[in-house]
């Protein structure tokens with residue numbers, strides 16, 4: 376079985392390379408905006424518009440007009456068109472209408488590894504030399520990298536790389552296709568997890584994991600006030616902007632670490648992990664967008680659990696979101712509809728008089744429900 380893994384390195388370009396990266400990001404943005412505009416105009420007249428494939432055919436003639444397009448990695452321009460196509464696909468699936476890309480927001484470009492052979496030797500346009508901490512990228516040639524100190528080699532095929540500028544720093548994330556050898560699955564442990572907002576996770580072993588990441592709103596407001604006091608275009612304003620970006624970057628990184636720690640522990644200690652299939656979108660609306668963190672850690676935890684389970688030969692089972700895990704007494708199976716009220720944190724079962732912690736009881740039910748599903752699956756196989 377083949378899997379795709381992403382590796383993120385800090386990139387240390389020299390002055391010339393830095394200029395070229397910035398130029399490429401600018402060109403990729405130009406192509407995106409140019410063809411978005413083109414698509415809108417075309418659609419108005421004809422009621423339909425060109426595909427990314429047909430748009431790409433126009434790049435050579437456009438480059439004759441705008442010579443600077445020729446200086447950058449042409450792959451990045453074609454990927455911009457695919458990005459645009461994806462934005463339209465998302466729009467047809469209910470997301471907002473594609474917007475023009477502004478300078479300074481999500482600054483990145485993507486390039487692909489192109490293989491070629493010459494005299495029986497194979498060449499790759501992207502090469503990773505972990506031993507010497509160097510990555511070779513189209514047009515940029517050799518760039519210094521840092522990251523994955525304990526790895527000397529990554530086996531697999533490089534597919535693509537995204538070069539990103541964030542808070543004044545450069546990063547490259549390399550997508551590599553690796554071969555996964557799967558031994559047979561013989562589970563010996565199962566865990567149910569209840570996912571929430573304050574306690575991110577409550578497990579059927581009665582462990583509680585809190586969300587430890589908090590935005591320092593006071594400091595952010597202070598910084599933003601400082602920013603508004605700085606003159607537009609001034610050096611101080613730029614410095615202030617970087618400070619704010621770094622603050623967001625720090626939070627994102629802390630969150631990433633927290634999520635990886637949680638998921639690593641769950642995957643390491645359990646063979647079957649059972650969660651609810653939550654409607655994360657509506658939870659997100661209530662809580663997280665308002666705080667300026669537009670990604671909910673819960674959806675991220677589930678997304679990461681999904682692939683880590685595959686990589687580590689474990690199983691993630693998601694039970695029906697309408698299963699009333701909070702209302703059922705895990706001792707006698709009595710269903711107490713009063714517990715629907717989310718403010719009830721503890722309750723006593725009217726039937727067997729057990730005292731329940733709402734989330735712990737739910738996690739035990741989730742575990743049993745997952746076990747049922749797993750056993751049903753086994754029966755089908757036998």
Ligand SMILES: [Zn+2]
Pocket residue numbers: 704705706707708709724725726727728729
């Ligand atoms: Zn009971």
